[in-house]
Amino acid sequence: MELNISDIASQCITEINKKIKNLKNLNIIVAGKTGVGKSTLINYIFREQLAQTGIGRPVTQHIQMITKKDVPLTIYDTKGLELGRDTQKEIKGEIIDKIKEGLYSKDENKCIHCIWYCINTASDRIEEDEIEWIKEFTEDNKDIQVPLIIVLTKSFSKKKAKEFKDYIDSLNLPVCAIVPVLALDYEIDEEYIAKAYGGEELIEIMGELLGEELIPTLQNVQRAAVKQKVKYARGVVATTVTASFAEGFTPVPFADAALLVPTQVAMIASITVAFGLKVDKGIIASFITSILGTTGATLAGRSIVAGLFKLIPGAGTIIGGAISGGTAALITTALGEAYIRLMERMCLGEIKASDISSKEAMTEMKEIFKEELKDRK
Structure with a gap:
């Protein structure tokens, strides 16, 4: 029996394409106030510069859906959490509706699998309205239990990020994890550059929270x-x-x-x-x-x-x-x-x-x- 290298290479490509086609779609809601660095975070964690080059279209008044051809990932980006209590309630309702919509579809490719709530570490505080929003959201989400992770963005100083994380931990919020992240290298001065970090931890936690059938997709779409x-x-x-x-x-x-x-x-x-x-x-x-x-x-x-x-x-x-x-x-x-x-x-x-x-x-x-x-x- 002979082995033809070109034929084997072709078989590999065919099998790769088949496996990609069979990947489940991963759906993540990324919430947080304007300016916290959601787009930078998305581009740091996922391949293809999704927030920059993906196609975004509104699916509700305050939620935009971002997708890209041949990337089995959908990001739902929230807008307007900084606009006051009434808008925050509307956004919470829209997120819960989107979660229920996926659940009732009984289609894994349409279900929401995780939520990232982003807080700017550089602000050195979590607002009272954010604490209340997270508590109210998790209460409304308790029957479905979509995992929520707090992502501390712009964590330039690891020491300050740890202090901020410890403080939020002390609030005993009903979240799955709190992860400090620096999504881009940051120049402190000419002699020191803070290197991007946090991606490994965030993906490791995601791997623990997601179902087995979504792990191949997670590895395929993440680059951090x-x-x-x-x-x-x-x-x-x-x-x-x-x-x-x-x-x-x-x-x-x-x-x-x-x-x-x-x-x-x-x-x-x-x-x-x-x-x-x-x-x-x-x-x-x-x-x-x-x-x-x-x-x-x-x-x-x-x-x-x-x-x-x-x-x-x-x-x-x-x-x-x-x-x-x-x-x-x-x-x-x-x-x-x-x-x-x-x-x-x-x-x-x-x-x-x-x-x-x-x-x-x-x-x-x-x-x-x-x-x-x-x-x-």
């Missing part, structure tokens, strides 16, 4: 917590290996090594979707080519196995003419980890998509794969 993407992707690798190569796996003849490919294609597709990057056929083909260490378009199954076994420390002579479950698991895990490393570096801007087919990048990817094999042997 690369470590969370890596953690999730490693879970994909572990699940793939456990489900496919555990006890009961029938050894695969060397000549039929390509039979393992569909499992590995699905794994790579899931990892790609989690990182939310635009990956084309060329990137996948370059990755596969670098791992196999060949420039040939088509390889025989036996050649693939022979090449991979040379990379496994202490593998020795291949006995029995078949790939065991343990060996398949080892190769698949190393493949997944190497691909995660590539996606992570692309996310962090350490490597560009245009550079992946370069000799240097391909050599580096193969070395990473060899390291992963060695570490797991």
Whole structure:
């Protein structure tokens, strides 16, 4: 059985597109007074500069819906919370109506999954009307229990942000979490720049609050917590290996090594979707080519196995003419980890998509794969 690299890359792209299409839509309400930095927060947490480039349209008098094609995320942005008590009550009612509308639809893609209430840390205070609004909202929301997170925006000083967080904590408000965030690097003076932070914590908390079926979507749309993407992707690798190569796996003849490919294609597709990057056929083909260490378009199954076994420390002579479950698991895990490393570096801007087919990048990817094999042997 032969393996065609171009065909495998095409299979990966097809599987990636299928998985993206099947993602649930994540719906978040972002509330807070004008000027607290909601748009900056949205653009910091989510990919595609959603608040800047997304399409916004009013759905009620005080709520605007922001969406973008091919991003499974809807942001509902509130307007006018600073305009007085009557307007605040109207907004609260509109939010509750929107929550009920999603619930009654019985469609997960229309349900509101979380609410962020934003307060400017730099103001160093939470207004009495905000305290009352949160209390009244959570009372009205108690039957549905959509989680509410207070996000402390513009948290330039971590010390002051902690003090402010501790103060709000002392009020015992019925919220799920209070998270200080600095959405943009902030220049204190020429010698010191406060780096953006808080995204990792916010996404980690979101992951704990959301249902299991929404976690793939959360990882796909968020960009502020690369470590969370890596953690999730490693879970994909572990699940793939456990489900496919555990006890009961029938050894695969060397000549039929390509039979393992569909499992590995699905794994790579899931990892790609989690990182939310635009990956084309060329990137996948370059990755596969670098791992196999060949420039040939088509390889025989036996050649693939022979090449991979040379990379496994202490593998020795291949006995029995078949790939065991343990060996398949080892190769698949190393493949997944190497691909995660590539996606992570692309996310962090350490490597560009245009550079992946370069000799240097391909050599580096193969070395990473060899390291992963060695570490797991």
